[in-house]
Amino acid sequence: DIEEVRKGIGSDPRIGYHFIYPGLGYGGSCFPKDVRALIKTAEGVKFDAKLLRAVEERNNEQKSVLFDKVNRYFKGNLKGKTFALWGLAFKPNTDDMREAPARVLMEALWKAGAKVQAYDPEAMQECQAIYGLRDDLLLCGTKEAALRGADALMIATEWKNFQAPSFDAMKDALITPIIFDGRNLYDPKVIARYGIEYHSIGRMAA
Incomplete structure (x- = not known):
């Protein structure tokens, strides 16, 4: 642990x-x-x-750890799947995406044939400037909107407003109630109470 x-x-x-x-x-x-x-x-x-x-x-x-976890979970079959992504900037309180882990993650997902529905409190315009218009990228206006119809949630930046979401609403919005958390924002025991599968960094899956 x-x-x-x-x-x-x-x-x-x-x-x-x-x-x-x-x-x-x-x-x-x-x-x-x-x-x-x-x-x-x-x-x-x-x-x-x-x-x-x-x-x-x-x-x-x-930077590839989270993608590897997702790829293993879905047995390498990511083509046609959609993933919610919370966090684009390399750290909170900035819009800077230079060498951000989220970029590595998104590009690996796209290469595997997946789509991304992303939200970041500050870096949306920066992401648009970097990647332009893509069929496999939807920039969402809220973190809740990014969840709708997604096969799983991935977290790449530890923004404060990601720390206390409605897990009931999250479970309802996701096709598969599963979180891949690259910043260890949540207590696995708390997540388990909501019937959500939880994978984080350096801890057992819950």
């Missing part, structure tokens, strides 16, 4: 809990660029920055 691991590591006052959260990797304009720049600088002085290269590689892998 990743929460137990987090408690154990975070209990060391030299580390703390603040930045130890499971998720889909980092994105944005700073971390990816800075890590690559440090690797390049190290190469310039003939130093093998193994740790930094491992960080970059693992982060890229982590």
Whole structure:
């Protein structure tokens, strides 16, 4: 259980809990660029920055974790399915989608023949600017609208207004009552009470 691991590591006052959260990797304009720049600088002085290269590689892998969970659940048969996606920006309180995990997720779904119904409080125009008009992308006006007729819900950004939805309404709106949560927003025990299947990061499915 990743929460137990987090408690154990975070209990060391030299580390703390603040930045130890499971998720889909980092994105944005700073971390990816800075890590690559440090690797390049190290190469310039003939130093093998193994740790930094491992960080970059693992982060890229982590962005595919949610798609892999969905693909396994549906046994590789995603063609013609529709997925609700909550969160497009790489983090809350911005419209920045540069190197966002949601982009990796959407592009993998499209490649597999699936459609996406997406909602983000800030990044809708940015998403439109990046991807334009597509038959396999519907940008919805509310998070509730994104759920309607979807085969499952996927969460890629931990926006505050995603943290306390109506799970009864969610169950009614989804074709399959299942959540793939890339930000561990919910307590699996609470979700189970509503008869919704729940897959998150570093925890057993509930």
